[in-house]
Amino acid sequence: MQNLWLAARAEGIGIGCVSILDKKELRALLGIPVQVMPIAYLCLGYVPDFARKPELETKGWRQRLPLGDLICSETWAGDVEDRLKALATEIQSSGPKSAKRFSDNPMRKIKR
Numbered sequence: 001m002q003n004l005w006l007a008a009r010a011e012g013i014g015i016g017c018v019s020i021l022d023k024k025e026l027r028a029l030l031g032i033p034v035q036v037m038p039i040a041y042l043c044l045g046y047v048p049d050f051a052r053k054p055e056l057e058t059k060g061w062r063q064r065l066p067l068g069d070l071i072c073s074e075t076w077a078g079d080v081e082d083r084l085k086a087l088a089t090e091i092q093s094s095g096p097k098s099a100k101r102f103s104d105n106p107m108r109k110i111k112r
Contacts, residue, residue, distance in 0.1 A: 001042070014047035067092045 008015050019040035026038050056062040068085035
């Protein structure tokens with residue numbers, strides 16, 4: 001799902017994830033077989049603009065997590081994970097303008 005979301009965003013397509021749903025009603029509407037458990041559905045489409053902050057954050061439902069908390073490498077707690085998290089913290093604290101310098105090669109500081 002995350003790859004679809006990132007690819008869509010890069011193409012200017014908005015995605016909304018709907019996870020609060022009536023599973024029975026959704027099954028009937030879409031003809032979902034009983035062995036499939038719907039957990040959410042995605043709405044995709046072109047949008048006039050993108051919000052600066054996620055709606056979950058602006059509505060006060062959930063605060064943004066630190067970038068380092070969302071990183072894992074190949075396997076959970078992989079061998080370069082600590083260095084990736086340190087780099088993420090540096091990028092996040094540098095602000096959006098200076099984050100550009102990391103975009104050419106985000107692994108440049110990772111020594112294997």
